Amino acid sequence: MRAVAKRIPVVVQRNSRGRRAAVRGLWTSAEVVVTLGVVLLLLVAHQLWWTNRQARAGAAHTVQALQRDWSDPAPAPSGTPDSPAVSAGDTGGAGDTGNTGDGKDGPGGAAPATDAPRRSQAYAVIRIPRIGLTAPVAQGISRSGVLDKGYVGHYPGTAQPGGAGNFALAAHRNTHGEPFRYINRLRRGDRVTVETRDTVYTYTVDKTLPQTGAGDGGVVAAVPRSNVKPYVGYRAAGSYVTLTTCTPEFTSRYRLVVWGKLTDVRGR
Template sequence: MRQRRRERIPVVVQRDVRGRRLAARGLWTGAELVVTLGVVLLLLVAHQLWWTNRQARAEAADTVHALQRDWGEPEEAADPPVAEESREAVDGDSPVVGEKDGGGGGGAGAGASSAPRRSQAYAVLRIPRIGLTAPVAQGISKQGVLDKGYVGHYPRTAQPGGSGNFALAGHRNTHGEPFRHINRLRAGDRITVETRNAVYTYTVDKTLARTQPGDSGVIATVPRSNVKPYVGYRSAGSYLTLTTCTPEFTSRYRLVVWGKLTGVRER
């Protein structure tokens, strides 16, 4: 008996060309978005790490020169800052510390400067160890003081040369970053604060490598940490306090450097 020959029926697979095109277009669009986002992020980083520093340092240097002209001094060929009102709320990326108990007294003292206007630049801070020359302005607001590359003076603390605590804040990263390298300061390093009437010399004495942002004791009239009570001072004097954020590129903790007044030269 003859077997019937089986015939194979060809199967034709029709490919969805349109679907493939749509998928390819979607992938291409996604890739473009990723690249665009990457470029935007790079521009933001460049703006924060380079452009804000350039602008703030230029403005700070111009302010130092303007102060020297106003004081009738010859302008020094100083390096630009290596490098960041009554108290405003402490922002997350602000280098300042809480002032709940920290102001206290801070009288001007004999020969010390009287309180300047809010956000007014009125002194020049020089720290040879780290090559820093920066203007000191009244207040610790970000927009009016710190983001200009200035060093900010805590209200209600002493003025330069006065009895009590002359307390300052500055950015460690971006916006001129004047206090970026204050972690390199060591006991015995010299710091000068120049005003219209005098030059005050402070000598670095102690460092607090890390404390909480709300540790207001570090800027008290007699500076002493509330978080680490064994660090600081117990007797009255004429002190200088520098505060900034730590570690670098974060604002989780505060770094503090203290000095004592060791010299005054009248102009």
Template sequence: MGIPLIVRAVRERIPVVVQRNSPGRRAAVRGLWTGAELVVTLGVVLLLLVAHQLWWTNRQAREGAERQVRALQEDWGQDRGVGAPVVEPPEDGQGDESGAGGQNGQEPERPAPDRTAAPAAPVAPTAPRWDQAYAVLRIPRLGLTAPVAQGISKRGVLDKGYVGHYPRTAQPGQAGNFAVAGHRNTHGEPFRRIDRLRRGDRITVETRDAVYTYTVDNSLAQTSPSDSGVIAAVPRSNVRTAVGYSAPGYYLTLTTCTPEFTSRYRLIVWGKLTAMRPR
């Protein structure tokens, strides 16, 4: 009885279903795999691009800017006037501190102080050629030292980590507005922290002939890129007309993009010339 049952079971084979990948399924798998590879590759490329923009361009531009500052100083000859004191105009109401009075011990009469006067500046040299670095800007509060070049082109000036001088604005120490621009992010980002400047902070501009000291006086947190009034000879915003100046003077204007990592608006810092010394 048992043998026929075994034979019958062998003869009645259990069907085995073999699943095979259809062409459509294989194509879908290949597509998903290729897509995943592309996403990973794109992610790596983006990371490399970010590293290049945020690290490599800064390093490269800063090194180049430092070399340019050293080259300018060597060209000018640093043995001339190193350490010479900065002569500042006396404060209103102050005079000779030596204690010497006039005749009979009376204080001599002095003319009323001119509140609109600025330190006398030497005769301005001829305008530097395009993209030429010709001055050094220093902001002690920010620990910033950067060369100043003629023009505001990206490739020739700003992307080198330089500060760019706006054409048709005054040169350092001249009456009017010495207006400059600098990157806030990437390529050396010399103006990354100018939003931290406060009224009374000092900014110096050194040229072959003199060192000019400007004192921060005002700022504009945000304005349009087309607001040309901020770099006018008498700087005053065309967008926020209550911000700026109304009288001629000796001004310095720093401009950069804002918010960070965008170029939608401009951040402005203004200063006034308060001292100069010949080199």
């Protein structure tokens, strides 16, 4: 009989070390993606929730401080810790400037201020019943000193409340208290009141410009009229209020403008 040769089986071992390295690489990549996602979520929550909460609380405290100060027959000297007149930051020198047109929330073109409150000083309270807004008005439109605090900023060089000309204001539409979030809902006939130490001024909404360029300084001129859309605005002198903010929401590409006329003046 012929002998049958036995075959010796050959065992091929896979590269287990390479496989473990690949698994570790995939796991590390997954951890990095999850971590980045959590960080991004925290940043979004900070911008959309925390900045609003913090700014609204600070703005409400400032409104209360102003009202206490106004009711005090001997108000605290400006600049003391209990006074709402404490200032910080700039007036349009950086960030949301009104003079160069590169501001965050309002178009530019305002001239230098004269006989105005100190920079970043909160000195009035604006109320807009239609959108449930009560907020302090501060001098200037800088981000750090005014807008990021949830305040409504007054364009330097424009009229003061009740004065002849244009009392022009700017505020955030999103984040940092977003006081002007819903001014797009204002309609002709809605009231905008501005309260100072001695007087309450009532403006009545008259016109809206849904969108214009960030550099459209005509909307904050003494006789407000758009330079981009010259058929929108006014031709006669008067006492006006202008509200400006960013549009569309969560962008700063264009500006939304609401105008009103002074219709009532009363003592406090």
